[in-house]
Amino acid sequence: MGPSPRTLELFYDVLSPYSWLGFEVLCRYRNIWNIKLQFRPTYIAGIMKDSGNKPPAMVPRKAQYMANDLRRLKEHFQVPLRFPKDFNSAVLEKGSLSAMRFLTAVNMEHPESLEKVSRELWMRIWSQDEDIVESQSILAAAQKAGLSAEKAQGLLEKSSTAQVKNQLKETTEAACKYGERSGWALCLPP
Structure with a gap:
């Protein structure tokens, strides 16, 4: 039995392709690197x-x-x-606020589903050139990730509550504070 895994917080937004790459690499190698990933949905526009x-x-x-x-x-x-065909509309105009609020609700209620739902939202925008902000798009991603229609709908409703909005804001602020201390460097355990 080796040392206990170190916890690594991954602050991310599905609007960022670099976040997706980091997410996939960390998920792929977490056992080899002996890390426990803590997913932290964050709003990149706030950062x-x-x-x-x-x-x-x-x-x-x-x-x-x-x-x-x-x-x-x-x-x-x-x-x-794969870049969205209409990059400006998909990324710069629509953004990711509703998707990130939804992921925050998932993290609060069903954290065991957060990895899969996050991946499905990334797949929609960065691989399939599909929307990630409309309600039906978010529900489709959640169901593809294995959430029931009822759970997904409940999470979608919860995502517009003050509790979820405040949590996303707090997580984004926490990411900004890490940046002040570390210069945004990502360091993996030796």
């Missing part, structure tokens, strides 16, 4: 606002680099990542 940063797609050189970088990473990590 961007807090940091004063712009999405990479809004900065021409970063956008060009991101497209090439994601192509290489997609192949290296074997993740079926």
Whole structure:
């Protein structure tokens, strides 16, 4: 029997393809690296606002680099990542607020389903070029992840409550505070 696993918090937003790549790599290697993943749904727009940063797609050189970088990473990590055809609409205009509130509700009520529901939402936007913010889209992802229609509908209703909104805000603020302390570096245990 080896050492106890270390807990690694993964703050993520399904709007971020880099978050998806990190999510899949950490899920894939968690047993080898002896880590216990704690998934923390976070609102990336809140992080961007807090940091004063712009999405990479809004900065021409970063956008060009991101497209090439994601192509290489997609192949290296074997993740079926594909840019949405209407990137501006899907990513920059629609955003992810309702999806992230839904994932926050999942985490609060059925944390055992969070990994699968998160993956299905990433698959919708970053592989299948499908919506992630409309109610029927969120419900479809939840059901594909194994949640019953009744549970999914209940979580969708809960996602508009003050309790869920506050939890997502608190988690996003916690992610921002980590950034202040660590410079956003992700360190894996030795």
